[in-house]
Amino acid sequence: MRSVLLVLSILIWFGAGGIQGQTRRIPDDEMAALREIAEQLGKEDWNLSLNLCDENENWNTPVKQGNYNSTVNCTCLGDGCHISAIYLKGQDLPGVIPKSIVKLPYLKYIDLTRNYLSGSIPPELTSTKLEFVVFGMNRLSGTIPKDLGRMTSLTNLSLESNMFEGTVPAELGNLVNLQYFNLNSNNLTGELPKELNHLINLREVRLSSNNFTGKLPSFQSWKQLRILELEASGFEGPIPSNISLLRNLIELRITDLNGGASNFPQLEDMTAMTKLTLRSCNISGPIPSYLVNLPLTTLDLSYNRLEGNVPNLELANKLQWMYLTKNFLTGLIPPWITYRPPNFQIDLSYNNFSKVVDEAPTCKDTLNVFRSFSSGNNSDFAECLKNLPCPGNRYYLHINCGGPEVTVGKTTYEEDESQGDCEICAPSSTLGI
Template sequence: MWNHISGSIPKEISNLSNLKYLLLSGNNLTGPLPDELGYLPNLLILQVDDNNITGQLPKSFANLQSVKHFHLNNNSISGQIPSELSTLPQLLHFLLDNNNLSGHLPGEFSQLSSLRILQLDNNNFGGTTIPPSYSNMSELVKLSLRNCGLQGPVPDLSSIKHLRYIDLSSNQLTGMIPTNKLSDNITAVILSNNSLSGSVPSNFSGLRLLQKLSLDENKLSGSIPSSLWQNVILNGSSTLLLDFENNLFTNITGILDPPANVSVRLYGNPVCGGGNALNTAQFCGPSYGDVEPSGSSSNSTDSCPPQSCPTSEGYAYLSGSPVRCFCALPLEVSIRLRSPGFADFRPYIYAYNGFMTSFLELDRYQLVIDPYVWGQGPRLSLFLKFFPQSNENNISTFNSSELQLLVSLFATYSIRADDIFGPYELLSFTFLGPYGSVYLQLPKSGMSKGALAGVILGSIACSFIVASILVVALIYYKKHKQSQLEVPRGQTSSKVPIKTGSVKDFSFEELEEATSGFSITTQVGQGGYGKVYKGVLANATVVAIKRAHQGSLQGQTEFITEIEILSRLHHRNLVSLVGYCDEQGEQMLVYEYMPNGSLQDLLSGSKNSLSLTTRLHIALGSAKGILYLHTEADPPIIHRDIKANNILLDNNLNPKVSDFGISRLVPITDGEGASTHVSTTVRGTPGYLDPEYLLTHKLTEKSDVYSLGIVFLQLLTGMQPISHGRNIVREVSAACQSGMMLSMIDPSMGLYSPECIKKFMALALKCTHDKPEPRPTMLEVVRELENLITSLKDSGTAPSDLDASGSGVSLGIGIALPHVSSDKTAHDHELGEFMGSNLISGVIPTIRPR
């Protein structure tokens, strides 16, 4: 999982008759699913999500009589769902959301006697109805058919006693909402964005576990019964959202006095109109979507002396421990719940802790969930910290056998699924401190050593985990072998024994041979860190080798950071790390080679003749790479040194952001979803530095937005950020205020659309606002650039027809950006570029039925 595997899935896999787990998530796989996969008699999990799989679901999959999990979401699988799959006796989870499926929903699926989750969001079953037979799915826990183009009535699902979560939103459902009472286990009913009529039935009252009732954007009318919140029983951590926005409600029966943890939304209804006797004003303001809460289960240990627990090595005080201020080293495991059966995790934290610790035979206090984060889907990422049992003997780490057992249970997917929490996927292990040097031997079990080795190594050798082990080992090595790191070049130092997966550990001799002895003829660049050489590896791969100056070897932090970050970041607009060398007193990083150098080289070159379209594509690609860092990296990352020199260009002038040596991790967002800042010593390049960051030392994602805005101004003008006392932001702003904006445009651009230039300039100036608040987010930047490129294509104006004179065109500094639409009719799947990615790469669209 989560590598760069490309091509199609080979049919020869079907020869592995004992295969139980086929886990290929998050790669670049293309082509159809081979029919031959249907002849794997022992297959339990088929997990091929987040790829580019096309074609139809093979009918041969009906032969997989042992399969329990189909996780095929986020691909481009098309055609009809085969009704033959209704004969699978063990199938628990059927996840095919975000594909191109069409036709009708098979009514025969009601025969799936074990099915717990049916999740088919964002497909196109246009014009068809939800089969009434689905009310017979007696074991169903979650039904999610959001945005599928479905018509007809809402089915009566009241007979499904285990049902917890229903999402039928963004379809074309009509008629009235069924009046029979739903299961007492219901946590969420989401019917928004349909054409439902009639009134709110009383069956929604008295649902003790209900967290979310979304009926907004329909044609519902009459009165809203206040019994919906008067009869609900909520504990301190529970919330209830009742969304009735944009309907035709005229009244509320009963008293409008919902508890503090109940939110009622009435915006867009006649009941909010003037002259209404009810005091509804507090519920009638517009909302801006749901902010799903994230947080932590950890408790305060402020009373414990901080100097007594070496937090720099990963140790932490274990709150809730019977031994006060017990300091221990946790094993960190990151997982993601693929399809949880609730909308708010807070009431279920205690239950999840009990479920997990009971299975692992641990005490409750030994598990801390810190933090948990909601992502698209919705899916829930959990960062689990498992602590050793507290004791009076100050044994504060797991021993090797305990560590092995925990790793094995997660890596082999041996932790049973629970209906409310749904299936999980393993994202990473993090081995801190002394755990990094523990040799994980294969335990004796019913599974052969070879089979278990394949599963464990296949799970933990993904790039994120390798990066974690690598960083820990390098930090440990730095602390305990510092004297050996500072040996002169050419003398041998002891080398850290590191096993790598996607990032190769090169020997000094290999890189020396690749560069003809680091010949001056192979040097292609030089910076403060060192020199960059073009090299050709033994397998004929062309690479760029960044070799540290002897005096730069004390920059071990940057060296570790760049390996750590790049080895687990995979996006087509980020430069890829091929490997590294850390021997003979050397620090070298090996990257994919970018034949067109940097954007700075191109803009300052004598033969620069980039068209407006090319410049926009460079801007968009750069923004997508940074958007990935801000929203998809786990945890998110602030680059901190965006500049034209750090945007490299391949053969086709596709941009890739590089140089992560001084990047910083973004702190977890607070409970309101707002990002907090990082307080840090100012680092970066003059001319590109965010003024607010320079003054306050508070670093946020908006600091990267500012720096990228400077790059946009360079693309427009060809100027340097600072040159001969001229500041690019002041120069361009002054020209815009005086109506001379087009006089600033790079004359080598050729013919262009003044309207497009005007909008691009407005975006650049908004990005470079002195204060971070008015700046757009990176997502808004990407959307605006996509709109610009689309409008340029849709205009059908040939370059020769464009007016380059610029007469009569001006741009005021206060110009507002045009409305940005997120609607897209196409699916943009670039997942697989990140280990355990929570979001679709690039723009995050509202997916419309295809």
């Protein structure tokens, strides 16, 4: 009896193994859909006869510096194995967003960054259960479909660096699970819909380089936000006071606000802030001294109407880049700035300082004080900076504009026989880079 049970156990074990081996293959209908997706994308180097769930370079090409990736992943569940992720970054694909994505019911992630995909987002996409959609840096156009608001499973939506136009659909406010939202570098217009206030789980929002109109929107519901980027977005100031509620911010970047003036926003409770950029925001008043208490690595307050003295930020030990260019700052340049370590880059140009506290300041190429003094003051300091040697290595490109390659002495000038005007050089020129 024991021997019979042993034989049965062995048969069951091998049978289970055989079933498991069979279920590691992707169903035929999903492989057929993958073939259609390859055709629609213009992806020509997949060998569809190879088992997708086996690790090989056909389905999993090693990532190169984060800009190149060709990977298809499968996930094996109780009912078998299915296609769960497609990453095709930096492939120069010439096609369109595949309609056949809808035929992959288990697909959760798709990343098609850095290709040449054109056309619009197909309506079929909105019937999927995707969680991660990244179509950045392509040639997509048209409007953002309002039906994307049906994809409530989305946690990540990135459409940056395309040619989308029109307004942001109010229906995107239904994406209640969205955490990452990137619409940078498109041609979007109009005001942001108030329905986006429903997106209380947002961690990162990027809306730079668009043509939005109206006042900066209210941010009070985005209290989980870690990164907010609104550079050259088209919005008008002032910076809303309720931005102070975003206490989890580690990076805040707002630039080129049109319209009304702003006071410096209340940011003292943002104790995790590492990068603060408020450039060309028409901010007036003094620079607040509480900035020394924030763990800043970058501080850019250039092109505003800030006035008064530079606050004492000597104890801001992590601060490496500080730009206060073109404000109305006055008073003394304190010694902690002139004696800051070489890895500290600071730009005080185009201000109205009276002089430097130290009578014999240390000159260095990491401190820019060009036209930073009121007329006639601290000429010795300016002279000192003028005599600084050029930093770093220098490289040269020699061009013989309008002629063939020629060697003069030990220098070879590259040929340039184009018929157009050569505005950067004389018949033989040198560019120092």
